[in-house]
Amino acid sequence: MSAAPSSDVILQRMMSLHPKIIDLTLDRVWRLLAALGHPERDLPPVIHLAGTNGKGSTQAMIRAGMEAEGKRVHAYISPHLARFHERIRVAGELISEEALTAALDECWEANRGESITYFEITTCAAFLAFARTPADFTLLETGLGGRLDATNVVDTPALTVLTPISLDHQQYLGETIAEIAGEKAGILKRGVPCVVGPQPEAALDVIEARAARLGAPLLAQGQHWHVSEEHGRMVYQDESGLLDLPRPNLPGAHQVDNAGAALAALRRLGLGEAAFEAAVTRADWPARMQRLRRGPLTEAAPGIELWLDGGHNPAAGEALAHHLGTLPDRPTHLICGMLNTKDIRGYLAPLAGVARSLTAVSIPGEANTLPAEETARVAAAVGLAASEAPTVLAALTRIAAQDPSARVLICGSLYLAGGVLRENG
Structure with a gap:
């Protein structure tokens, strides 16, 4: 049977x-x-x-x-x-x-x-x-x-x-x-x-x-x-x-x-x-400005202060930018992947004032992902130093090599956030 x-x-x-x-x-x-x-x-x-x-x-x-x-x-x-x-x-x-x-x-x-x-x-x-x-x-x-x-x-x-x-x-x-x-x-x-x-x-x-x-x-x-x-x-x-x-x-x-x-x-x-x-x-709500403190990603970049957020619209971008501006001073870099149905410019524009760079990734396994090159293009247009990486891990490793005590925020989509949580255990 x-x-x-x-x-x-x-x-x-x-x-x-x-x-x-x-x-x-x-x-x-x-x-x-x-x-x-x-x-x-x-x-x-x-x-x-x-x-x-x-x-x-x-x-x-x-x-x-x-x-x-x-x-x-x-x-x-x-x-x-x-x-x-x-x-x-x-x-x-x-x-x-x-x-x-x-x-x-x-x-x-x-x-x-x-x-x-x-x-x-x-x-x-x-x-x-x-x-x-x-x-x-x-x-x-x-x-x-x-x-x-x-x-x-x-x-x-x-x-x-x-x-x-x-x-x-x-x-x-x-x-x-x-x-x-x-x-x-x-x-x-x-x-x-x-x-x-x-x-x-x-x-x-x-x-x-x-x-x-x-x-x-x-x-x-x-x-x-x-x-x-x-x-x-x-x-x-x-x-x-x-x-x-x-x-x-x-x-x-x-x-x-x-x-x-x-x-x-x-x-x-x-x-x-x-x-x-x-x-x-006592409220628990993952992937909303969640600090990642353990797992393979944190082990790959031990000096990095790593955060994860699944917000994906202009209001979320504004809220994130405001919160990042209240944190202790530390160079901030974004790793971002978004869906092609979202207002990416509206989301990224507020973040341009608080982040030094953005590394764009495509969302693995997601048919509606915005290609990394398009995310990078819009990021550059709103004033962010932009590049691309094949994976979140590759992006994080590169940022850690260049700025080993930075703050890194993985952001742009709940689908990207979910993948990160699965891979990070």
Whole structure:
């Protein structure tokens, strides 16, 4: 008797069910969920998050806070970095290979070969796993947009959260901030409160108009809650009072805003002091200004201060540049690989002021990688000394030989970051 297929085999098979990776509609998801008996109706209370930047970090902080108060939490994210299992956390633990294989198999059988995207069918698998395991909360992060995202099938979540909205994925979501905000705000539901992080005015106007139509109470930064960094601490204030907390453990000034949204969510959900402290001190979110301290890459360049970040749009570039500017003075070099769907000039322009050089790489195994020579060309155009290398390791080795005590940031894509984490153990 042959062995049962692994999750990797089933996932590869699922890639063939639709010619496009992204095709935004909810029809196929509704069809499969109905065939599965509507697991989305049996989820523990749902907190649904959308936004361009910060939704992953904000979700990680909310989860850390909930778990500090002994809550069992399901969590769904995308994309994964090293292994698909990272996308589905069941009652606090990454889904097991056995449970993932079973859920994927069941979705494959129920789908009966019909057209459905990879993200849609795997989201249905996550709902199956969540519906069958008791928990106190379910954290759902949208994959792309909101209105037509496969996660947007829960009629009445407990809470929605909108993190900062900026330009990204314009080919799917619209060319303007207002159009993109309209898609992201599609997760708002009638009567369900929504926590809103800092937004451009054009985005906030759209969000407020939709909330008014739906009677959805808004909890917006700058209006209903405020957060700031003061004397190395973080101060959060809303109508319930003031919280004086440690600075977020996730690096970057932008994480103060993300932490504020997480605290607003936790307060609205009725959690207490232990949750607030843990949200800012215990969150774990890899590849967001993550310091790499061990592994083959650090061993290959022992004097280098090595960082990894998966941000990939202009707002992420600005946040990175700001954070790099706050670090102790040290020559900074970039190793960058990006997808050909991104605004590379917009991403790199802010970084040109804080980095001495950029070494461009193509993303291994990624069909939509921007060729290294194109990344280098744009980097040079925005004022960065640019070169190319065949691999991240080759780039790092060359930088270490020329500047042995430098700071190096590997950046530009979550797909590149995932490859780095896999190779670095």
